[in-house]
Amino acid sequence: MARTFTEGSKAVAETVKLCRPNVIAAYPITPQTHISEELAQMVANGELKAEYVTVESEFAAASVVLGASATGARTYTATSSQGLLLMTEVLFNISGMRLPVVMTCANRAVSSPINIWNDQQDSISVRDAGWVQLYAEDIQEASDLHLQAFRIAEHPEVLLPVMVCMDGFILTHAYEPVDLIEQKEADAFLPPYQPQYYLTPKNPITFGAMMGPESYMEARCQLDRALWGSARIVEEVAKEFKKRFGRFQGALVDTYCIEGAEIVLVAMGSVISTIKEAIDLLRKEGVKVGLLKVRCFRPFPREAIKEALVGAREVLAIDRAFSPGSGGVLATEIRAALQDVKKAPEIKGHIVGLGGREISVETIINIVKDRKAVGREDRFVDLKEALLK
């Protein structure tokens, strides 16, 4: 293991290289670009022996990795925002065919208005595509998650695509000290992909068959079961990762200062670090506040969330994306998870940091302090009233 001071995108690219993907297809989009550029350079330098397919769109990128994965290759792609939305049709197809593609989503806001900065509207909008979705708190976790992602995706009981979500710019373009794994250690953790079914004349099979009303529903149900079942593997892989590399940033969820906490903040992604800082300050003032970090958003870890929140009096959900006409997505799902809990905590939703709007420690502290003023409706935090007129 070697500690280096490096950019988030570079750390991720280095880890993807360690995973020895056979085929990489990516189309440039801010803020994903540095990852795909780094990988292209590694291939150009001969450090990474992979086919790097320079596609003409994100739609093609997803289609290329679909075809390559069905042929038995380990495959990787990365995108953001509009690119992810352009891939949407293929995303559903990849999971439906149970192909273990791994993707990085460098989270970015969605147009219109066009905005290249960070929130999580892109990946949250494709939450129903049948992919495992994991959210990174910092660069180290983003990097480590990729090694774990391939293990999870290719697990014979899972065989599902995995999306590693990392906040655009905040994680992709920032520099932090990162512990990078040695190739030998990575190989021991992630053996070569051994597909059970793949396209080969040795065993000619049909992929992507049509299913009518007599069988379609069962295929969809199997996808659902596989996704629920992947939760166990996400946990298993995180634990094994900890054993081998000594790092653990949660499995399905993680907690911070949750013991005896009356108020629990729930969030995903890089805002977690900001919240931890706010909690340290609030605890000094005697506010009994803790944190639940949702690391795995799909499958949605209902039980782990229930367990973590059951003693709390108030839950403050921090959403970086929302469903217009409905509310914060995390808030909505937490409400659903807790609906059968007796004496369930009161859940308040907060939509923050859209399109790169800064989320400071003060933002979080104010959310905790102003909580009484918030009604049932999920609240947009730090709005500029003048611009709304």
Add this chain to the structure above:
Amino acid sequence: MEKHLFLAGHTACYGCGEALGARLVVDAAGPNIITTDATGCLEVFSSRWPQSAWAVPFIHSLFENSAAVASGVEAALKAMGRQGEAKVIAQGGDGGTADIGLQCLSGMFERGHDILYVCYDNEAYMNTGVQRSGLTPYDSDTRTSPSGKVSWGNRYLKKDMPAIAAAHGVPYIATASVAYPKDVQSKVKKALSITGPKYVQVHVPCPLGWKSDPALTIKVAKLAVETGLYPIFEMENGVVTKVRKIPRPAKPVTEYLKLQGRFAHLFKKGGGEAEVKKIQQIADENIKKYGLLSEAAEKVAVEKE
């Protein structure tokens, strides 16, 4: 019984040219291939679970990505040192090729993947119930280009896909027709002997969409060629190297048009003659452009199948 790699028992309509075309293509290619297919009739009638007509590896993903999926298959074979294992054939209908899938096809051409792309051209969106595509011929009556009081049907000319392929520097391009099965098969074999991207467009009548007699599929297909409306040629490295000559004098387009309900309005409404003339002009231009006419009628080799 002859052993096919595209098996009987699929659910294509009577007289389906596309089913015949697909069988000719995979039989010619042999078992060591991996095929992709766009959403459309072919995929629907050949791969409804739990059955499959494909005795070769087959993947259907979406409507517009057959060429991109094939690019991934080819890249995977290369990356894993399995190039010798299989040739890659991407397939699609005219809509999946010339319209919605054109971008992915362009990418596949540009990157020079070692893939044969086969377009089964039945000249409209048949799977969705006969709507016009970029390869629907002029004046054809479809559900989205209907003839009517002020309309003669489809207002646009067929998109010149071979020229689009040629502009990408595709080394081997051919058109073919199911009326000439041996020609289809020899072109597939020739294409597969060339490394790089290849484009073969096979004319495949659709009795349902063309409103023609299912028993006359081959006759109709043959007339498309013999009138000059569907020129059959090979293009190597951007130059037309071979054309299928047609007997002199070329048959008038009316012989072809009158067999199909999609052109019936041209013979019912006043003013139709002028439209037929325009179609005759398209045929005449093809004849001139590709030099389709034989020196003498007796010199034309007749393929007996």
